[in-house]
Amino acid sequence: MTTRAAGVATPRRAWLGLAVLILPVLLVSMDMSVLYLAMPTITDRLDPSGTQQLWILDIYGFLLAGLLVPMGNLGDRIGRRRIMLAGATVFGLASVLAAFAPNAGVLIAARALMGLGGATLLPSSLALISTLFPNPRARATAIGLWTAFFAGGTALGPIIGGTLLHSFWWGAVFLINIPVLLILLLAGPFVLPEHRESGRGPMDLPSVLMSIGGMLPLVYAIKEIAAHGPAPIPAVAGLAGLGVLVAFVRRQRTLAEPLLDLDLFRRPMFRLAIVSSTVGMMSLAAMSYLVGIWLQSVRGHDALSAALLGLPGAIAVFAVSMIGSRVGRRLGTGRAFVVALTVAAVGNLLLLGVGVDGGVGFYIAASILIGIGDGLAFPLVSELAVASVPPERAGSAVGISETSFELGNGLGLALLGSLAALVFRSGGDFAPTLGETLDDAGSDTGLARAASEAFVSGMHVATIAAAVLLAATAIVAWRTARTQPAAAVGVSAEPVGARH
Known part of the structure; x- marks a missing residue:
């Protein structure tokens, strides 16, 4: 099938290429969150310290955040398809190492290598969309699909992880990457175009x-x-x-x-997009991690039932991501960000209804609202990044936007997760983590109850902090929208990169 708009045809091969590009996006985003429900099992098997637990979760996202901009630049220079396929190979080998890691140190090292491989996949995949889809409307649709799988993968990570843990050992959450990567490596050379910018100096x-x-x-x-x-x-x-x-x-x-084009940040909409994606991912990552522990260690759900409870939120973020660009065009980008951030903030506040003895309904309602908010904001961020520069520099611009997602994911765990841990430890003479405390408690129901209450209190404090950050960013978006009331995605100004 070939679609046509504004006189520019989009061949069937472009949509087939998009299907292949979505595969690494799904994997990289899933692996940001796939361990949330697996951490109690990993803690039991590998016995990591409290600090090692955070690094198992954090090192992947932080290496992604540190390398996305360099890898986006490198892909622009040497070829986006080439660097994507090389990164897929590294990602696959690291996944095998992670699956069979004998101790926490090896798992941390494997996660670091996965971050290195993943940093080549995200910017190249989104930048190649500008090559595959020269038609702006078809490109917006493609970016919406790309973002839906990126955001949906983050939300689906805990669900897939919990489902696998129900039937297999914890390493299966990494081995699931291998067949998907094989499809990319086999089909990519045939359906993806190569694209690189000639005439640029060395990085x-x-x-x-x-x-x-x-x-x-x-x-x-x-x-x-x-x-x-x-x-x-x-x-x-x-x-x-x-x-x-x-x-x-x-x-x-x-x-x-x-390496980092600072001129991009002179654009109010681009600045707003980066801040919104960072804060949105901070909230999403921290709440997914903390709720995963709450469902299993406090409420007693197994990994599969905890995963299924997260399904409504995952559906919400996926479905809304598909129409995010359309809403942005109708409301204007600034107003769309105001709506998205406000809805996500309300969703976070609903998490205050969860407790030691109940609150699953509050969690489901909160996850749906958070999914709607994030699903609306994330495609706007991706489309703004692609539209900010000429196609030959898309990799570096996309690297900036994707860095904000990964940095937000890591900061959510480091800041909000550590804030919750600090409140938990201040609640009594507990072990560094809730899981260790419950193991030590044995038949001491009083200690187990006190530890669970302290963990919920920490989660509530982190939830309030996340809601305040989201609300503050919504106020910034509202002020930006007032100064640029007609701004729609990608059309508010001449691309910065056009000057170079």
Whole structure:
């Protein structure tokens, strides 16, 4: 079948290529959240410390966040299809290593390699859409589908993880990646076009090293201080990371071909998109992680039933992502972000209804509202990134937007997750995690009850913090919409990259 609009035909091969591009998106987003329900089982089998548990979850997202912009730039230079297929190979090998990891250290290393491979997949896949779909309306539809699978994969991760855990050992949550990656590796060379920008100079290696070298120490400091209080080593690491990131930004201003195009941030809509995606993912990641523990360790659901309870929210985020761009065109981008962020904030506040003795209905209603809000916001972010620059620079621009998603995912676990853990530990003489405390409690129902109540209190505090962040971002979006009332997705200004 061939679709046609505005005189530009979209051949059947483009839609087949989109189907192949969606595969790595689904995997990378799933692996951000697939461990949420698996963590109690992994804790029982590998006995990681509290810090190792957070790193098992965090290292994947933070390496994605640190490498998406460099890999997007590299794909623009050497070929997006080439780097995508290479990344798929790394991702697959790392998945096998993770599945059979004998201890927490090996699992953390495998997750780091998966982050490296995943960083090549996301920017290249979304950037190739601009090559496959020159027609703006068809491209918007394709981006909506891409984003639906990205957001849906994040929501489906815990469900798929719980379903696999019901029948297999915990390593199966990683081995599920292998057949999907094989389809990409076999079909990709035939249905995906190669695209690279000729005439650009080599990528600035110091900028790559500085972006990673600044982010990881800063995140380490945030995690350690939030979990254990102020200490000299985390404080020094945080200051050092912040200093490197400041130097990184200054370096970008002096380069003829910067790794990070700072001119993009002069566009109000682009700034709003990046902030919205970061805050939205912070909330989604933290709440998914904490609710997974609540359902299993507090309410006593097994992994499968906990996964099925998350299905309504996953359906909501997937379905709404399909129409997010259309809503953005009708309301204007700024107003659409206001609606999305407000709905997500209300959804987070509904989580205050969950407790030790009940609240599953509140959780389902909250997950649906959060899914609607995030499903509306995320496709707007992706389409703005693609529309902000000419097609030959799409990889680097997309890298920025996808970095905001991954950074939000990691910061949600590091900040909101650590905040919940801090409140939990302050509630009594407990082990570092709820699971360890319940194991130590044995037949001591009083200790188990107190620990569960302390965990729920921590989850409530994190929920309030997430809702406040979402509401504050909604206010920023409202003010932005007032200054640009007619702005719709991708049409508010000339693409910044057109000047280069």
